Amino acid sequence: MSRGSVENTPLYKRIYAVVRQIPAGHVATYGQIARIVGRCTARLVGYAMAALPSDTDVPWHRVINHQGKISPRSTGDCGIRQREQLEAEGIRFNHQARTDLRAVGWQGPDRRWLRRHGPGVAAPPQE
């Protein structure tokens, strides 16, 4: 079923599309994803992650909270698995279980990717 445009795609779907752009060895925060998606809050991103199936191709493990830590979930020990997944990609955790967002933080999707999606997806904050 071709949704055609991104604007016709459900918000969750758009969030997954952005998360899929995160390259291995890098991580992004929920707030950052929300900002890129546009018209979306950090919580919605977290909720969208929780709604992901176990066999998803979305690299949900590369999405962490603003503290640079893996967000605690209600059920399952997937959090531990998430950390191992990140470590396998070269992400290092300190004794505080925190990652260095300055080093492994995602810079955002390619400008062309944003263009390809057209309206509906806001550009990342430019400092």
Add this chain to the structure above:
DNA sequence: CGGCTGACTCTGG
């Protein structure tokens, strides 16, 4: 159509 669920971020002290 109403209600429940869920993986966050920001600001102040």
Add this chain to the structure above:
DNA sequence: TCCAGAGCCAGCC
């Protein structure tokens, strides 16, 4: 730097 409180939307049954 750490802790606490408030704000908040979309999907699904």
